[in-house]
Amino acid sequence: xxxxxxxxxxxxxxxxxxxxxITFALGLYGPGxxxxxxxxxRANPEAVARVRHELGLDRPFFVQxxxxxxxxxxxxxxxxxxxxxxxxxxxxxxxxxxxxxLNAVALALGVALGIPLGMIAALRRNTWLDxxxxxxxxxxxxxxxxxxxxxxxxxxxxxxRLLPTGGWDGIFSQRIIMPVIVLSTGSIAVFARQTRxxxxxVMGQDYVRTAWAxxxxxxxxxxxxxxxxxxxxxxxILGLMMGSLVTGTFVTETIFGxxxxxxxxxxxxxxRDYPVIIALTLxxxxxYTLANLLVDVGYWFLDPRIRYE
Amino acid sequence: MEKARVRRILxxxxxxxxxxxxxxxxxRFRRNKMAVVGLFIxxxxxxxGIFAPWLAPYSYRETDLDAVEQMPSWKHPLGTDELxxxxxxxxxxxxxxxxxxxxxxxxxGLILGLxxxxxxxxxxxxxxxxxxxxxxxxxxxxGLLFALLVAATIxxxxxxxxxxxxxxxxxxxxGYAQVxxxxxxxxxxxxxxxxxxxxxxxxxxxEEQFVEAAVAIGASPWRIIRRHLLPNALAPxxxxxxxxMGGAILAEATLSFFGIGIRPPTPSWGxxxxxxxxxxxxxxxxxxxxxxxxxxxxxxFAFNFIGDGLNEALRPGS
Numbered sequence: 245x246x247x248x249x250x251x252x253x254x255x256x257x258x259x260x261x262x263x264x265x266i267t268f269a270l271g272l273y274g275p276g277x278x279x280x281x282x283x284x285x286r287a288n289p290e291a292v293a294r295v296r297h298e299l300g301l302d303r304p305f306f307v308q309x310x311x312x313x314x315x316x317x318x319x320x321x322x323x324x325x326x327x328x329x330x331x332x333x334x335x336x337x338x339x340x341x342x343x344x345x346l347n348a349v350a351l352a353l354g355v356a357l358g359i360p361l362g363m364i365a366a367l368r369r370n371t372w373l374d375x376x377x378x379x380x381x382x383x384x385x386x387x388x389x390x391x392x393x394x395x396x397x398x399x400x401x402x403x404x405r406l407l408p409t410g411g412w413d414g415i416f417s418q419r420i421i422m423p424v425i426v427l428s429t430g431s432i433a434v435f436a437r438q439t440r441x442x443x444x445x446v447m448g449q450d451y452v453r454t455a456w457a458x459x460x461x462x463x464x465x466x467x468x469x470x471x472x473x474x475x476x477x478x479x480x481i482l483g484l485m486m487g488s489l490v491t492g493t494f495v496t497e498t499i500f501g502x503x504x505x506x507x508x509x510x511x512x513x514x515x516r517d518y519p520v521i522i523a524l525t526l527x528x529x530x531x532y533t534l535a536n537l538l539v540d541v542g543y544w545f546l547d548p549r550i551r552y553e
Numbered sequence: 554m555e556k557a558r559v560r561r562i563l564x565x566x567x568x569x570x571x572x573x574x575x576x577x578x579x580x581r582f583r584r585n586k587m588a589v590v591g592l593f594i595x596x597x598x599x600x601x602g603i604f605a606p607w608l609a610p611y612s613y614r615e616t617d618l619d620a621v622e623q624m625p626s627w628k629h630p631l632g633t634d635e636l637x638x639x640x641x642x643x644x645x646x647x648x649x650x651x652x653x654x655x656x657x658x659x660x661x662g663l664i665l666g667l668x669x670x671x672x673x674x675x676x677x678x679x680x681x682x683x684x685x686x687x688x689x690x691x692x693x694x695x696g697l698l699f700a701l702l703v704a705a706t707i708x709x710x711x712x713x714x715x716x717x718x719x720x721x722x723x724x725x726x727x728g729y730a731q732v733x734x735x736x737x738x739x740x741x742x743x744x745x746x747x748x749x750x751x752x753x754x755x756x757x758x759x760e761e762q763f764v765e766a767a768v769a770i771g772a773s774p775w776r777i778i779r780r781h782l783l784p785n786a787l788a789p790x791x792x793x794x795x796x797x798m799g800g801a802i803l804a805e806a807t808l809s810f811f812g813i814g815i816r817p818p819t820p821s822w823g824x825x826x827x828x829x830x831x832x833x834x835x836x837x838x839x840x841x842x843x844x845x846x847x848x849x850x851x852x853x854f855a856f857n858f859i860g861d862g863l864n865e866a867l868r869p870g871s
Contacts, residue, residue, distance in 0.1 A: 255686075262690055267702070274706040379587070386853035388803055390810050390826055391846030394833040402834045494697050495810065509698055510811065513705075521698070529693035 245544060252537050256530065261313070263529040264522060268309050271518040278325045278516040299325075312522070322519040326512065332523045336505070340527075343493055343504035345415050350427035351485060357428075358435025359478065363471070365436065366443035377436060384433030389495040393426050397499075410501035423500045427493065431485065438481055442474035449473075476546050483539030486531065581866035588862020591855035595798075598852055601645055602652030611639040613646040614818040624837050632840045634829055644845060646820035651852070654735055655801040661740035663794055666747020673748065674755030685752070688745035696742055697807060704738040704813045711737070728819030735814045739804050743797065750793055754786040761785075788867035792860045799856030806849045822849050 279295050280287070296302050300311070315322065321332035365377035400422060401409045413419045446452060447470055455465045485492070493506030501507070505524065512520035569577055583589060601608060617637035625632045631640035673684040691699070712730045715721045758764060758781070767777050802822075808814030809823025810830075817824055825845040832838055 259690060259693060263693055266690075266694075270702045270706050274702065382587075382854055382857050383850075386799070386803075386857060387850045388806060388846065388853070390807070390830075391843070391850050394830070394838065394842050394846070397833060398838055495807070509695070513698065513701055513811075521702075525695060525698065528695040528698075532693050533689075 249537070249541065252540075256533055259533060260526055260530060264313070264526055265309060267522045267525045268312065268518075269305070271516075271521060272305055272308075274516070278518060281516050282325055282328075316526075321523045324512075324517055324520050326515040326517040326520070332519045335520065336508070336523055336527065339503060339505045339508045342412060342502060343497070343506060346420065346423060346427070346493065346497075346502065346504060347486075349415055349420065350424050351431060351482075353424065353428040354431025354435050355482075358432040359439045359475070361432070362436040362439025362441075363443055366440045366447070367466070369444065377440070381433040381437045381440075384429045385437070387429065389426055389430075390499065392429060393422075393496065393499045396422055396425055410499070412502045412504075419500075423496050423502060426496050426500075430492075434481060434485075435478065438478060439474065442477050443470060446470050446474045476543065479542050479546070480539050483535040483542075484532075486535045578866050582862045585858070585862040585865055587858040588865075591858035591862065594851055594855035595859060598648050598855075599652055602648035602650075605645050605649040609639075609642040609645040611642040613638065613643045613820040615639075622832065622835060622837055622841070625840055631844060632837050634825070634841060635832065640825075640841060640844070643820045643825055644822070644848065647822040647825060647845065647848075650732065650815060650819065650821040651802050651805070653732055654739070654805050655798045658736045658739035658743065658801040658805075659794055659797045661736060662743035662747055662797060663790075665740060665744035667751055667790075669744065670748035670751025671755060674752040674759075681752070684748065688748050691742070691745045700738045700742045700804065700808060701811060701813050703741050704734050704808060707737060708734050708813075728815070731815050731819060735805055735808060738808070738814075739801055742804070743801070747790075747793060747797075750789060751786070754789060755782075758782050758785055788864060791867060792864045795856050795860040795863055799853040799860075802849060802852050802856075822846075 277292075279292050279299070279301065283292060283295065293302075300308065303311075312322070319333065321336075324330045324332055324335055327335060361377055365374045368374050397409060400407045407421055408419055410422075411419050452465065452469050455469045460468075493502075493504055494510055495506075496502070497504045497506035498510050505527075508520065509524050511517070512524065569580075572580075615638065617633065619637065620629070620633050621635055621637040623629055623633040623637075629639050629641065631644065633639055634643070669684050669688075673681040708731070711734050712725050715725050715730050715733075761781075764777060764781050767781055772780075805814060805821065806823030806826065809816075809821050810827050812827055815821035815824050817828060822845040826842060826849075829838070829841040829845075833842055835841065
């Protein structure tokens with residue numbers, strides 16, 4: 245196990261180096277010039293050249309990349325091109341906290357509603373309750389954020405004027421209600437679907453039949469034997485969802501004007517703010533990889549049948 | 554009583570064995586009512602996409618500045634957008650864009666994924682490690698940001714490249730360069746998932762006893778592939794392709810929502826959402842904004858259920 249973990253951890257820096265390289269290349273060869281965006285379309289060419297030189301953007305590709313890595317290793321991720329003078333590290337840290345809070349609430353809601361829903365659907369298989377849950381689940385997965393969001397906004401913020409249209413005021417403010425509804429629709433559906441499938445699978449296992457045959461009471465069989473085993477794979481999803489912290493909130497944060505990582509990603513993409521884009525990509529890649537590693541370690545603890553070489 | 558039941562089951566089994574494969578498949582698929590509904594919705598999309606020029610009452614790019622942002626009327630059943638273009642016509646033409654992009658992106662992703670996954674699964678060792686690390690790498694990227702970056706980076710190159718080819722200049726003008734860009738970006742993001750799936754299937758099946766048994770009785774490799782590997786690996790792959798179609802429609806809409814991808818005047822459901830987004834509190838928002846969004850959602854819904862139905866119909870021994 246330890247060897248396996250160390251090998252996985254050693255792969256991480258290589259992965260980050262490659263992810264950074266690809267993003268760097270896309271940035272350099274991509275369209276749009278950050279300096280041009282910064283100075284506006286009517287800036288004179290000399291000024292553009294001077295700023296480019298100051299920022300070191302006129303050096304060869306690999307020199308720039310090596311320089312970036314060298315600085316990043318010492319904790320210097322550079323400065324944002326859009327928010328002049330703001331260190332990328334601090335910019336991301338301030339946005340990260342907002343996204344973490346928002347996602348934590350949405351995930352908690354997803355777990356709290358999705359898992360019981362999936363359980364009930366599985367235990368009442370092929371009843372109207374089950375069909376209703378399945379249809380709701382598929383609808384929840386199919387409805388894109390940019391479809392639910394305007395519909396909810398139209399009703400809650402425009403037609404009935406119950407809530408403000410957006411913004412961020414911490415998790416105890418009513419501003420969080422709409423983005424959480426939008427974000428948790430998907431996660432409730434995903435958790436419910438997975439729980440239902442797992443419970444059904446475990447119910448068909450030999451040890452569950454044995455438990456019934458022993459004459460255990462229904463509650464004991466369900467909670468002791470079925471649920472404990474059915475919930476293990478949920479960890480995988482939880483891990484994957486934590487990894488997609490940024491991507492999952494791209495659209496939601498943009499629509500509701502929440503100053504989190506997702507919106508930062510979109511903003512930096514449109515202003516060609518490459519220092520921020522690269523740092524964000526690296527953050528996502530490392531959190532995704534670490535979350536997956538944690539999931540595997542979690543499996544190892546939870547399920548004694550699993551052994552890694 | 555019991556005898557009659559057994560007899561009925563045996564007769565049914567004998568009939569099933571004699572029916573041609575596709576008919577048996579259709580009987581199994583039909584059992585899932587939602588899958589049939591999904592098939593109908595998807596069929597409607599293909600029909601609308603293919604016959605768009607004959608179905609659309611107006612041109613998708615014809616603007617009428619005297620009739621902007623109108624509520625539905627007899628003249629414009631779904632109203633008009635901010636430039637006075639007929640929404641219904643744009644919706645119908647949007648189906649054509651979807652009918653081109655979704656199958657193409659899924660197909661390219663499928664071919665790449667099959668190739669890479671099969672290589673990794675069959676050859677194992679270094680090749681396997683290399684391909685799977687590459688897939689890991691692409692998985693670690695934030696998917697949407699990567700697709701946006703790829704699309705934005707290759708857009709001018711693809712356009713320049715198409716313009717350079719004689720006879721294809723019209724393509725760029727007609728907006729097909731953007732379609733090509735979206736297809737490339739989506740398949741770049743989509744193939745690793747397919748490769749992992751195919752590799753997993755091959756590794757799994759290689760160990761199966763029926764494959765071992767087939768080798769032991771001297772079956773030819775071709776027979777093993779045709780009779781044992783393909784039918785068993787087919788179900789998850791076909792299901793993934795079906796879900797992938799829905800995913801591609803959604804992804805195109807998401808790219809277009811950010812203004813990358815398909816841009817006006819080329820009609821696409823995603824760009825309709827993008828165009829009308831700032832009118833979310835307009836009285837006509839439910840038709841201007843929700844209708845294209847719900848069309849996208851219902852197709853994702855449809856392909857999901859088709860996937861479920863295929864899964865049940867194709868899994869051997871279910």
